[in-house]
Amino acid sequence: GENVEQHPSTLSVQEGDSAVIKCTYSDSASNYFPWYKQELGKRPQLIIDIRSNVGEKKDQRIAVTLNKTAKHFSLHITETQPEDSAVYFCAASWGAGNKLTFGGGTRVLVKP
Amino acid sequence: GAVVSQHPSRVICKSGTSVKIECRSLDFQATTMFWYRQFPKQSLMLMATSNEGSKATYEQGVEKDKFLINHASLTLSTLTVTSAHPEDSSFYICSARDLAGGVVSAEQYFGPGTRLTVT
Numbered sequence: 001g002e003n004v005e006q007h008p009s010t011l012s013v014q015e016g017d018s019a020v021i022k023c024t025y026s027d028s029a030s031n032y033f034p035w036y037k038q039e040l041g042k043r044p045q046l047i048i049d050i051r052s053n054v055g056e057k058k059d060q061r062i063a064v065t066l067n068k069t070a071k072h073f074s075l076h077i078t079e080t081q082p083e084d085s086a087v088y089f090c091a092a093s094w095g096a097g098n099k100l101t102f103g104g105g106t107r108v109l110v111k112p
Numbered sequence: 113g114a115v116v117s118q119h120p121s122r123v124i125c126k127s128g129t130s131v132k133i134e135c136r137s138l139d140f141q142a143t144t145m146f147w148y149r150q151f152p153k154q155s156l157m158l159m160a161t162s163n164e165g166s167k168a169t170y171e172q173g174v175e176k177d178k179f180l181i182n183h184a185s186l187t188l189s190t191l192t193v194t195s196a197h198p199e200d201s202s203f204y205i206c207s208a209r210d211l212a213g214g215v216v217s218a219e220q221y222f223g224p225g226t227r228l229t230v231t
Contacts, residue, residue, distance in 0.1 A: 043205060043222040044156065089155060097209040097220060099146055102155045 002027040006103025023090035030092040118223035135206030141186040142208035162189040
């Protein structure tokens with residue numbers, strides 16, 4: 001089955017700096033890679049996703065890149081703000097509607 | 113966007129009792145729902161895939177007789193934790209997929225989660 005590794009497990013950045021989280025996946029059949037933000041005790045919220053026919057996607061301060069050959073994808077947050085502090089999860093699946101395999105999560109702390 | 117609800121949001125039960133958690137898609141039909149478990153400071157682990165009108169598909173290591181799943185309608189799936197023990201205490205989250213766009217482009221929506229504490 002699919003295995004998703006996520007690094008780092010914790011990330012502390014100064015407000016205004018950029019944050020980068022990296023994930024690798026094992027199943028070359030996976031073609032859908034979402035990123036979720038989860039605040040304590042809340043549901044995961046989809047913040048951005050990318051499909052395997054695209055190499056990069058951007059939405060305001062958030063961008064995701066995908067390298068299918070190397071089987072890794074990354075989340076980039078620019079101009080970080082304190083409200084960006086949360087746990088971020090990457091995931092992979094074949095098709096957006098199929099079961100997701102999650103990475104281990106990255107706890108991001110943005111220091112004012 | 114589509115809304116998925118869960119009930120209850122929190123439940124405390126005694127060891128040995130059973131607890132039922134409901135997952136509802138409020139404004140779309142969900143032929144498939146997924147049940148995840150999340151321990152404190154850990155990731156979401158898929159427990160099972162719930163299919164409307166058929167038996168659930170359980171992930172390796174998940175006891176189907178302990179975690180009973182019923183997906184009786186297109187908007188409701190239930191997870192029953194039978195003979196609960198303290199080690200079952202966790203955050204249980206469901207998700208449902210809207211197949212309006214087909215399986216490849218379908219969207220998946222998460223419920224708010226249910227925090228189960230077994231004493």
